[in-house]
Amino acid sequence: MANKALVQVTKSGLYCAAGDFYIDPWRSVETAVITHAHSDHARAGHGAYYGSQSGMPILKHRLGSEWDYRPLAYGEPVRLGKATVSLHPAGHILGSAQVRIEVDGEIWVVSGDYKRDDDPTCEPFEVVPCDTFITEATFGLPIYRWHPTTETAREIYEWWQQCRAKGRSAMLFCYALGKAQRVLGELLTYTKEPVYLHGAVDVLTEIYRQASVPMVPTVPVF
Numbered sequence: 175m176a177n178k179a180l181v182q183v184t185k186s187g188l189y190c191a192a193g194d195f196y197i198d199p200w201r202s203v204e205t206a207v208i209t210h211a212h213s214d215h216a217r218a219g220h221g222a223y224y225g226s227q228s229g230m231p232i233l234k235h236r237l238g239s240e241w242d243y244r245p246l247a248y249g250e251p252v253r254l255g256k257a258t259v260s261l262h263p264a265g266h267i268l269g270s271a272q273v274r275i276e277v278d279g280e281i282w283v284v285s286g287d288y289k290r291d292d293d294p295t296c297e298p299f300e301v302v303p304c305d306t307f308i309t310e311a312t313f314g315l316p317i318y319r320w321h322p323t324t325e326t327a328r329e330i331y332e333w334w335q336q337c338r339a340k341g342r343s344a345m346l347f348c349y350a351l352g353k354a355q356r357v358l359g360e361l362l363t364y365t366k367e368p369v370y371l372h373g374a375v376d377v378l379t380e381i382y383r384q385a386s387v388p389m390v391p392t393v394p395v396f
């Protein structure tokens with residue numbers, strides 16, 4: 175039976191009083207634990223940033239290198255006040271993490287964005303046993319039903335080939351961090367032909383390549 179909430183909602187975001195830190199805060203705070211580098215989770219202006227090792231290059235690219243970054247390997251515990259904190263794969267984008275908090279034997283996990291489907295571009299979601307799980311649920315309503323990713327990737331590839339047959343360029347718009355790389359990774363099932371990238375996508379794709387994520391060849395177009 176839980177005695178007291180380990181994590182509370184405050185004006186600055188989710189706060190853990192036992193460890194005196196915030197998770198993905200939206201106002202400036204002393205100590206922030208960041209689940210991943212999407213802009214609704216990672217903001218500039220905090221004192222210290224804890225985040226996953228594999229997500230750090232993306233975080234630095236997005237927020238600038240002037241902040242106090244403290245990378246943690248997945249599963250590596252760090253002591254913050256009375257809390258032991260560790261990060262675990264969330265399966266959302268490269269380096270995305272769930273935050274595990276343990277205080278006096280009680281364990282809470284804050285998911286951040288996560289998915290349990292296969293994704294060749296990031297570490298697979300890890301089930302972290304806990305007493306209390308705080309979950310994001312962006313597409314949690316049952317009205318959301320997704321096609322299998324391989325099917326969507328095949329449709330994209332076939333559309334690309336249809337455009338080519340008509341002598342047209344196939345231009346696909348997608349979010350620069352995460353989605354773009356996932357499409358490039360999934361296309362590898364069907365082709366090794368190069369894809370031209372907008373500069374904003376290219377720089378992030380390069381970070382994924384540094385992390386040895388397999389994707390189709392790409393050519394930047396600035």
Ligand SMILES: [Zn+2]
Pocket residue numbers: 210212266287
């Ligand atoms: Zn996200």
